[in-house]
Amino acid sequence: MEIIESLIDLVFLAFTSMVPLLLGAIGEIINERSGVVNIGIEGIFLLSALTSTIVNYFTNNLGLALLTGVVTGMAIGSLHGLISTYLRGDQIVAGVGLNVFAYGMSVIALVTIWGTFGNSPSVSTIPKLKVFGHAVSPLVPTSIAVAVIVWYFLYKTGLGLRLRACGEDPKAAEAMGINVLRTRLLATIIGASLAGLGGSYLSIDWVGQFTKEISAGRGFIALANVAFSNWNPLTAILGAFIFGFFDALAIHLSIVSLQPALAYLFKIIPYLGTLAVVSIFFRRTRIPPALGKPYIKE
Amino acid sequence: MNKLSSLLRGWRLSEYVVIAVEVCGSIALGIGIATLLLYTLGFDPGKGITLLLGGGFTDLDYLLSRATFIMMTGLAFSIPLMAGLFNIGGEGQMYLGGLVSLLTAIYTGNLFLALIAGGIAGLTLGLFIAVLRVYRGVNEVISSIMLNWTLYYLTIYLVTNTFYDPLAPHESIKVPQSARLGLISIGDFKLHIIFPISLVFILLAYFVLYHTKIGFEIRASGLAPKAAKYAGLNPERAMIYAMCLGGFFGGIAGSLNVLGFTYYIDTLLTTMYGMGFDGIGVALMGRGHPIGIVFSSVFFSMLIIGGQSMQMVLNAPKEVADALSGIIIMALALPYVYRMALSYLRARRMIAHGDH
Numbered sequence: 001m002e003i004i005e006s007l008i009d010l011v012f013l014a015f016t017s018m019v020p021l022l023l024g025a026i027g028e029i030i031n032e033r034s035g036v037v038n039i040g041i042e043g044i045f046l047l048s049a050l051t052s053t054i055v056n057y058f059t060n061n062l063g064l065a066l067l068t069g070v071v072t073g074m075a076i077g078s079l080h081g082l083i084s085t086y087l088r089g090d091q092i093v094a095g096v097g098l099n100v101f102a103y104g105m106s107v108i109a110l111v112t113i114w115g116t117f118g119n120s121p122s123v124s125t126i127p128k129l130k131v132f133g134h135a136v137s138p139l140v141p142t143s144i145a146v147a148v149i150v151w152y153f154l155y156k157t158g159l160g161l162r163l164r165a166c167g168e169d170p171k172a173a174e175a176m177g178i179n180v181l182r183t184r185l186l187a188t189i190i191g192a193s194l195a196g197l198g199g200s201y202l203s204i205d206w207v208g209q210f211t212k213e214i215s216a217g218r219g220f221i222a223l224a225n226v227a228f229s230n231w232n233p234l235t236a237i238l239g240a241f242i243f244g245f246f247d248a249l250a251i252h253l254s255i256v257s258l259q260p261a262l263a264y265l266f267k268i269i270p271y272l273g274t275l276a277v278v279s280i281f282f283r284r285t286r287i288p289p290a291l292g293k294p295y296i297k298e
Numbered sequence: 299m300n301k302l303s304s305l306l307r308g309w310r311l312s313e314y315v316v317i318a319v320e321v322c323g324s325i326a327l328g329i330g331i332a333t334l335l336l337y338t339l340g341f342d343p344g345k346g347i348t349l350l351l352g353g354g355f356t357d358l359d360y361l362l363s364r365a366t367f368i369m370m371t372g373l374a375f376s377i378p379l380m381a382g383l384f385n386i387g388g389e390g391q392m393y394l395g396g397l398v399s400l401l402t403a404i405y406t407g408n409l410f411l412a413l414i415a416g417g418i419a420g421l422t423l424g425l426f427i428a429v430l431r432v433y434r435g436v437n438e439v440i441s442s443i444m445l446n447w448t449l450y451y452l453t454i455y456l457v458t459n460t461f462y463d464p465l466a467p468h469e470s471i472k473v474p475q476s477a478r479l480g481l482i483s484i485g486d487f488k489l490h491i492i493f494p495i496s497l498v499f500i501l502l503a504y505f506v507l508y509h510t511k512i513g514f515e516i517r518a519s520g521l522a523p524k525a526a527k528y529a530g531l532n533p534e535r536a537m538i539y540a541m542c543l544g545g546f547f548g549g550i551a552g553s554l555n556v557l558g559f560t561y562y563i564d565t566l567l568t569t570m571y572g573m574g575f576d577g578i579g580v581a582l583m584g585r586g587h588p589i590g591i592v593f594s595s596v597f598f599s600m601l602i603i604g605g606q607s608m609q610m611v612l613n614a615p616k617e618v619a620d621a622l623s624g625i626i627i628m629a630l631a632l633p634y635v636y637r638m639a640l641s642y643l644r645a646r647r648m649i650a651h652g653d654h
Contacts, residue, residue: 039439083631092384092439093631096578101624107617112339220443227437264455271444278441279434294634 006256010248012134016206017251018244020045020198020215022143024222025229025236026150027073027194033154033231034187035167035180035290036084039095040076041195042219043102048072048199050106053210054113056123066126066200073196074189081188085181088294099219107212119211126205137205139197144237146194151233163187167288170295180295198222217271224278231288246273320636321583324629332622341614350619353607354600359481359489361599363559366496367392367551367570368602369595371577373503374420374548376586378438380507380520381533381540387427387442388548389574390449391420395549396556396570397453400470400563401461403477403556412477413553420549421542423449428541432534438541446574450567458565470563479558492558497592499550504588506543516540548574572620576602579623582630598623 024041031038048069056065080098083089107117114120128135154160163183165173170180202218203210221243228242229235247270254263329347336346354361374388399416406412423445430436457470479495481488507513519526519536526533552570556562560569580598584590605619 083628087632088634089631090633091631093582094628096384096386096575097624097627097629097631099624100575100579100627101621104617104620104622104624108335108339108615108621111615111617217443217447220440223437224440224444227440261455261459264451264458267451268448271447275430275436275441275444275448278436279430 006252008134010245010252012131012136013248013252014241014245015136015140016244017247018240019137019139019143019201019206020218021222021225021243021247022147022236022240023198023201024195024219025225025240026143026147026233027191027198028223028226029191029229029231029233029236030150030154030163030194031077031081031184031188031191032226032291033167033288034163034184035170035288035293035295036081036184036188036191037091037095037292038077038080038084038188038191039092039223040080040098040102040219041222042215042217043095043099044073044076044192044195045199045202045215045219046102046106046213047076048196049203049214050109050210052200053120053123053203054109056204057120060124062124062126062204065123065204066197069200069204070193070196073192073194073199076196077189077192078185080192081185084188084294085184088296091292091294103213106210110210110212117212120209122209123204125208137201139201139205143198143240147233147237154233164288166295167290170290174297181297184295195219195222221270221274224274227287228278228281230286242277243270243274246270249273316633316637316640317585319640320630320633321585323636323639324583324626327629328622328626331625332618335618335621336614339614341612346608346612346614346618349608349611350601350604350622352604354603356607357603358487361596361603362493363490364603365595365599366490366492366559367555367573368576368580368598369496369591370499370547370551370554371574372580372584372591372595373500373577373588374424374544374551374574375578376544376581376584376588376591377503377507377516377547378424378537378540378544379581379586381516381536382520382523383428383431383438383537383541385424385427385442385541385544385548386439386575386578387423387445388544388551388577389572390442390446391423391545391548392552392555392570392574393446393449393453393567394423394552395420396552396563397449397456398549399553400473400556403473404461404471407474407476409477409479409557412473412557413550416553416556417546417549420552421546424541424543424545424548425538427545428538431541432537453563453567454565457563462565463562468565470565473557473561477557478561479554490558492554495558496554499547500588500592503543503547507588512539516543548577551577576623579627579630582627 051072052065052069055068083094084091110116129138162178166180166183174180202214225236225239228239250266250269253266333343333347336343371388375385378385395416398419399412402415403412427438427441430441431438461470463469463471479491482491515531515536516539518531519533523533555570576598580594584594601619605616608614609616
């Protein structure tokens, strides 16, 4: 009986940790389908988690805090989108720079606002739903709904088709009268706003405070999920659950195990698990052909 | 023929001008935003920037030693980039190199063996990433980051749990005297020997890249994979070579850190943490060329130490240096903008000239 109970606990914990991996992946699928790669999800997670903690700390208004996280994502997305479209920048290099900048900024903010190098004071979190006696964040069903909506948008609407055309063959898309650069810019902003929501979730829903490196590589696990899902938001739900399960397992084991030193070993599980899963499934994927290449209008 | 060569010379010259403008422009943009940041945070921006840029020069030995590690992680990023791969796993390769060097030094007491073992460990990790990419299609950015975190926690686990120093539990067992790289004195000036050693590694990288078949294959495959394939080269093999070389230098970064500077690994990895990522900025600013990397590593070392002195004097967080290098990296992603700005200026000058 105990095993079954802890298994159920694990599944609920996996639902908790899948949210940022799912939101980050759906956002990235939107912008990658349009041809822009953004490896700065990690940085967006960090900065959105930070800004929503700050707003929540000073106003105690959760709605406003959540909105701030989304707007932070949009602002970063606009910058990355501009660099990737009109300014013809190197998308990977810009994303790396963004991650480095976000790390620096988050520590600067911790120090100047709260005077600590580790974590912010605790803030209130989004009220949880009760499902079979387990607390579940409303963002769990929300993120799954977002995945379904984005899937419908990408595959069943004309706008979605136009967006995908920019990532498949931008020249043909332009010939069909689509403004490729504008579409890519908008897709990047929308994608980053979803990552921003994922970042807010980390701090003002899950952890209840901002900690240094709160994202802990989750931005990159979300990227792994994009490839795992073969750029399909519905499959990304499954991917997020699998990767979230590894994360949950690590947390669960370090609570259950009585040796604190072992916690470091358990923390490896999500990273090695992710690597193992993508190594098995990557081969079958089909990358959008124009991904990561700047579009130069003639 | 004469015309052609003069044309070529002209092109090369203006190419250098563009590069100089790009690098200086990115630095200027970074410093501008950092100034604004310090002002917003309520610190004296003049004092802050002076410390940030000048603090590194108070101790020349420390400046060059710090540059050593990021020079090596700079190579770890730049060589795979030549073959078209983004090795952001320099961080993990450095941890592993440091760890393996430490253990080899403890068990054998042999300096040479320890140094080489660290390099080989990094090389193996690079090879693993390349093999996943070439044979399984796993994107190297994802596998690199997953391995970085894995090695981060694995090293911490081993240092806290197995190889800790009973007299100083926050540190690992020390490197035995026989396996240490020491200091050399030039008159009154003492310098860690790792800096001249890293210059030897730079020359080695330069030689391999520009004077061997392997280097040619790497560079040609990165510039034009299809043409390289047509010419009988193998771009996938080039990726594997490049990741092995990059991983080797990443490992050496950790080895030099442990064997020649700290002589131990601490339980939070503070002496190595982040230097793999600093290498990315170093490589980009050095334009991927080994000689350029020497200069840019000293520049980034100056920023890192400057950040520390700013924190000590002004109590401003040293991470301003991180934010600054992030902005510089983002600005370096925009060569097109600089080219446009330059040709705009040139066009204006030509129009102004025509008016006379």
